[in-house]
Amino acid sequence: xxxxxxxxxxxxxxxxxxxxxxxxxxxxxxxxxxxxxxxxxxxxxxxxxxxxxxxxxxxxxxxxxxxxxxxxxxxxxxxxxxxxxxxxxxxxxxxxxxxxxxxxxxxxxxxxxxxxxxxxxxxxxxxxxxxxxxxxxxxxxxxxxxxxxxxxxxxxxxxxxxxxxxxxxxxxxxxxxxxxxxxxxxxxxxxxxxxxxxxxxxxxxxxxxxxxxxxxxxxxxxx
Numbered sequence: 001x002x003x004x005x006x007x008x009x010x011x012x013x014x015x016x017x018x019x020x021x022x023x024x025x026x027x028x029x030x031x032x033x034x035x036x037x038x039x040x041x042x043x044x045x046x047x048x049x050x051x052x053x054x055x056x057x058x059x060x061x062x063x064x065x066x067x068x069x070x071x072x073x074x075x076x077x078x079x080x081x082x083x084x085x086x087x088x089x090x091x092x093x094x095x096x097x098x099x100x101x102x103x104x105x106x107x108x109x110x111x112x113x114x115x116x117x118x119x120x121x122x123x124x125x126x127x128x129x130x131x132x133x134x135x136x137x138x139x140x141x142x143x144x145x146x147x148x149x150x151x152x153x154x155x156x157x158x159x160x161x162x163x164x165x166x167x168x169x170x171x172x173x174x175x176x177x178x179x180x181x182x183x184x185x186x187x188x189x190x191x192x193x194x195x196x197x198x199x200x201x202x203x204x205x206x207x208x209x210x211x212x213x214x215x216x217x218x219x220x221x222x223x
Contacts, residue, residue, distance in 0.1 A: 035110075037181040037215040044113055044202055044219050045180050046212040047157060048193050049106040050099035055208050058094045058196070066098075067208065081158060081194060082144055083123045091156070093199040099212070100192050108186040110214055111178045112157065112195060115149035120174065143168050143185075151221050153201050158194040159187065181215055 039045055054066045058078050066074035078096070079088040101107060122143050141161040148154050159168050170185035172178060195218075204219040206212070 035214055039217050042221045043217045046216040046218055047109045047112045048099050049214050050101045052208050052210045053100040054098040056096050058096050060093055064096050091196050095197040097195040109184040111182040111184050113149045114180045115147045116177050117145045117172045117174050118148045120145035153198050156196040160192045
């Protein structure tokens, strides 16, 4: 497992991550029980053991509306999640899926679809609690990867750090093909994962609030 090359110069290891390493807590988070995936070839898989916090359209202007949390409406721009204006522009009108990993969930991630990582970017940032502070979605440390799928359309997968947690590691190699369910990377302690899809390419069969296991089907690719 690797951190992004930029991490030594820009990143920071939080006290929570250090403590979790010293106490052996992260070994429990990153345990790898046997996983058997038997999904049809046209399925998008859940990359994490997590809960669906948001499944929403991306507006033509790039804005995403989330449901209210603690009585407050959440609204943000895709470019603030991806940190790349050109990349965000290619997904206008598409779909935005956010998965919340609770502290007790497994913290390693799988490829949601077969394909190759064509590019990725690490962005240093803060470590705000994502569940209670909407600013964490756009200000926290993250790693985003563009996956060119075997179905000839891209997905973007974003790993976002959370409260006092910046333990983001990846295992992929750019340009190397990975199967659906292949090893993508891991978090330490607790965080969120975002999937961004282009318009009209996925028929989602999941809903907000669904609790997912690794490899659970999220939907199927439209022909």
